[in-house]
Amino acid sequence: MKITIKAFARFREIFGPEKTEEIAEGSTLAALLDSITAGNQTARTALFEDNGLLRGYVILMKNKKRVNREEIAEIILTDGDEIALYPPVAGG
Amino acid sequence: MKITIKAFARFREIFGPEKTEEIAEGSTLAALLDSITAGNQTARTALFEDNGLLRGYVILMKNKKRVNREEIAEIILTDGDEIALYPPVAGG
Amino acid sequence: MIRVTNEDFNINDLIRERKTSEMGAMVSFIGIVRDDGIERIELESHQEIAVEELEAIRDEAFAKFPIKTVDIIHRIGDLTIGDNIVLILVGAGHRREAFEGCEYIIERLKERVPIWKKEYTKDGERWVH
């Protein structure tokens, strides 16, 4: 299935502004994040601590709704989902 | 001696905007207030309670400086002094 | 700029004049004649003292908060519903002190600056307390 990844600001510079990731049916959001950072240390370090936990400041949006970071291993994606990656916001 | 009285807003309507009061040398501010309200019940009621105390909301200025209301019986006026009478302010 | 005046003010122009490179936040307060069943109001001041008192309040605000600029324009004379009464514009490096400075000034202004307001309704007139 195809998942759209949008990335912004610092994450845009690392992941590109928008791309489509092909992953296995029934994959979780955690699996998607593993997939898009596989073999790319800069990308991996941007999203994860050394111990593999999602960094505290990373904001994830699924189909324009904020995701509870505790649930990324349980959230099953479906074809056409859009995931947005936000670094810490700094408006105003 | 001559004392200038300036009155504002509601007090201007009662006392007139500005006038010169002739009072005895060495008079106190309290004596001046008695003098300008003598025989004028509206004026008297505007400045004083029934018991003769200065109303709580009356602001007195002597030569552009605010007067401590506790001291009106002790403040000795001198020729040319200017006393301003303010009702409660309502700017903004 | 501290002004007690019959003239209306232009907030755009004032903001443009006040901006400096060290300013990150400007907070403005505008007081407006509200329709409380009135037809118009009349504002009167003891002009000279009102300006002095506003200058003193400005100086207090500068002493209390790390702000960069303060402008206060208070109108007097005949005003009608929707007219501007007062503008307070405070510029600062950061937002917190801009808000605090602006609120401080309007609170003190209402307590002690010799300006008075008379409301005219269809039934008559009354001094506001």
Next chain:
Amino acid sequence: MIRVTNEDFNINDLIRERKTSEMGAMVSFIGIVRDDGIERIELESHQEIAVEELEAIRDEAFAKFPIKTVDIIHRIGDLTIGDNIVLILVGAGHRREAFEGCEYIIERLKERVPIWKKEYTKDGERWVH
């Protein structure tokens, strides 16, 4: 009006449009590009979500405070020192709620609206956190 835009704003015009007869106070906050040793900044947003989030913050402000109008304009794109970044304009019957509403909105905006800022200095560039 909620807007995330490249365009600058005119606060005079907005104030004039927003005034109603029941409004006694308007408070505005303007955020400005401050010189922190920078040459320029670039602002980026997730446009659609930023607008939705600002609308949600506006609705929260209306629910929390007895305010009459809320406008939020946030600029994106290339800005230089002294340029306006954001305008928040809140109109209310009385000053307290106008101040509180305006402060509430800027605090929430900084916490959660997807807008990012990159600073360019003579030594390089950095994303602001």
